[in-house]
Amino acid sequence: MNSVEMRGISKNFGTVQALNGVDFTLQKGEIHAVLGENGAGKTTLMKVLFGMHKPDGGTITVNGNQVMLKDSLSAIQCGIGMVHQHFMLVPVLSVAENVVAGCEPKKGILFDRRQAEEEVQALAEESGFPIDARAVVETLSVGQMQRVEILKALYRGAEILILDEPTAVLTPIETAELFRALRKLKADGKSIVIITHKLYEVMEIADRCTVLQDGRLVGTKNKMETDMQELAGMMVGRAYQFEGRRPSQDIGAPLCEIKGLSYRRNEIPILQDIALTIHRGEILGIAGIDGNGQTELIEALTGLLKPDSMELLVNGKPVAGNAADFLRAGVGHVPEDRTARGLSLKCSVEENSILGYEGQKAFSRHGIMAKQSIRKNAERLIRDYRIKTPGATTLCGALSGGNQQKVVIARVFSQSPEVIICAQPTRGVDVSASDYIHDVMFRYRDEGRGILLISADLDEIKRLSDTIAVIYKGKIMAVDRAENFDDNRLGMLMTGSVAAQEGKE
Numbered sequence: 001m002n003s004v005e006m007r008g009i010s011k012n013f014g015t016v017q018a019l020n021g022v023d024f025t026l027q028k029g030e031i032h033a034v035l036g037e038n039g040a041g042k043t044t045l046m047k048v049l050f051g052m053h054k055p056d057g058g059t060i061t062v063n064g065n066q067v068m069l070k071d072s073l074s075a076i077q078c079g080i081g082m083v084h085q086h087f088m089l090v091p092v093l094s095v096a097e098n099v100v101a102g103c104e105p106k107k108g109i110l111f112d113r114r115q116a117e118e119e120v121q122a123l124a125e126e127s128g129f130p131i132d133a134r135a136v137v138e139t140l141s142v143g144q145m146q147r148v149e150i151l152k153a154l155y156r157g158a159e160i161l162i163l164d165e166p167t168a169v170l171t172p173i174e175t176a177e178l179f180r181a182l183r184k185l186k187a188d189g190k191s192i193v194i195i196t197h198k199l200y201e202v203m204e205i206a207d208r209c210t211v212l213q214d215g216r217l218v219g220t221k222n223k224m225e226t227d228m229q230e231l232a233g234m235m236v237g238r239a240y241q242f243e244g245r246r247p248s249q250d251i252g253a254p255l256c257e258i259k260g261l262s263y264r265r266n267e268i269p270i271l272q273d274i275a276l277t278i279h280r281g282e283i284l285g286i287a288g289i290d291g292n293g294q295t296e297l298i299e300a301l302t303g304l305l306k307p308d309s310m311e312l313l314v315n316g317k318p319v320a321g322n323a324a325d326f327l328r329a330g331v332g333h334v335p336e337d338r339t340a341r342g343l344s345l346k347c348s349v350e351e352n353s354i355l356g357y358e359g360q361k362a363f364s365r366h367g368i369m370a371k372q373s374i375r376k377n378a379e380r381l382i383r384d385y386r387i388k389t390p391g392a393t394t395l396c397g398a399l400s401g402g403n404q405q406k407v408v409i410a411r412v413f414s415q416s417p418e419v420i421i422c423a424q425p426t427r428g429v430d431v432s433a434s435d436y437i438h439d440v441m442f443r444y445r446d447e448g449r450g451i452l453l454i455s456a457d458l459d460e461i462k463r464l465s466d467t468i469a470v471i472y473k474g475k476i477m478a479v480d481r482a483e484n485f486d487d488n489r490l491g492m493l494m495t496g497s498v499a500a501q502e503g504k505e
Helices: 042-049 072-077 095-100 113-127 142-155 172-187 199-205 228-236 294-301 323-328 338-342 371-384 401-414 431-446 458-464 487-494 499-504
Strands: 002-013 016-027 031-035 057-062 065-067 080-083 160-164 191-195 208-213 216-222 254-265 268-279 282-287 309-314 331-334 419-423 450-454 467-472 475-481
Touching (some): 002 042, 016 031, 016 057, 016 191, 031 042, 031 199, 031 228, 042 080, 042 160, 042 191, 080 142, 095 113, 095 142, 113 142, 113 172, 142 160, 142 172, 172 191, 199 228, 216 228, 268 294, 268 450, 282 431, 282 487, 294 450, 323 331, 338 401, 371 401, 431 450, 431 458, 458 487, 467 487
Parallel strands (some): 031 191, 080 160, 160 191, 282 450, 282 467, 331 419, 419 450
Antiparallel strands (some): 057 065, 208 216, 254 268, 254 309, 467 475
8 A cells, every 4th residue: 555646746946847747656664765866856856745845736645645735734744754854953952842842742831841751752762763852952963863853753643754865964873773763663664765865775775766867757666676786877867887996006105294183172082192194196084983083183184173282284384273274275175064164055156166265366356356257267167077057156055965065076176285174075965976076086186186085974985095094082093005994894993892902003
């Protein structure tokens, strides 16, 4: 039996047709993956199902009844819940308060906090998302915040759960925990939709896969009847070949040397005497579970955070000061969160293309912006880095996630810094854009420059890195050639299991 049937769904945004006659079915008790490149219409289709977008054509049937989903409230009343890529939580409230918000249990006319905490705690345990109902949300990890969002949907009676890029911000361990919980929900009869780019996760968790391209349905496949190669080809519209590692053929002299990097916050050691060297023609990857000092490492190496101690040399010259000083010294920065630090979504592509570099002579004269030069620069980046946008004046907020990331990549790499601190370069990016960004990084490395890669995607670390350094609780546990690590050794180091042995090496 189908929990959901969507027939001939169409949706226009002005002159852009986001969905064109799409059919989609979700069976009761299945996990269904929706795939496609950035801008293919995946999230738009699911927002139609959740009542956030009103379709221009087509019908929706939920549990055999045709419905009109005029808003999210009507979708919730039909038993549909959606967890968005960017969480919608109130940080200063507790887990229980966030979960029950809008449908709070009452004692008389007052909020019954004790009942709320008991109900949420019981729901968390029975649904496979264990969490302390009394914990304040701002103290939680990203994975725990996601659990709160899922519990919000379940608390409102969701039998159909839509997850938008649920693993984009999760560590491998958190992803495994999420998948265990989703299998439990499936066994309990829940129907689950996952919007994702990660094909290997699709093959692990999904029962069926629906592929969209440019707002059209390409096809729906049972997992047992397809493979990643075929699905990738359906997504990009051509035969697709997964590439393996491309090790550097010429690792040269030291380019960037990091010595004695330490940082304490509230007397708690966050980074502990870190020493790393990035060579010319090398990608040095940092492997580690999120929350082990990676963010502070990025900020210290880009001038956003002043550590307690650090000596940073680029081409033998010391680098110090603020973020602008680091940029001038040849240290580029691809931020780990493009919407928080990489872009201003309310500004145009051309304005974002010079962020951090607007003081250069090419872009300003006597404090006045050189608009024609900025426009030409943006048009060149759009062309050279294959950014899909109507034009240079388009707001970045109107672009897909992959094209937003390409704007950041284009801005940083086009400036040709000596070394680039590249954090989560393909987070939330589809397979085609991801491959393109990887190719940009490989070409940059092969020109004799250096990249420090920080990524929560262990497969990305293994594929791109020439050398891997493992970080745990702010310490570098081991540094070795990438080919000398297997998953077992990496996993043990990332959890600190063999610290003593590696330290002796």
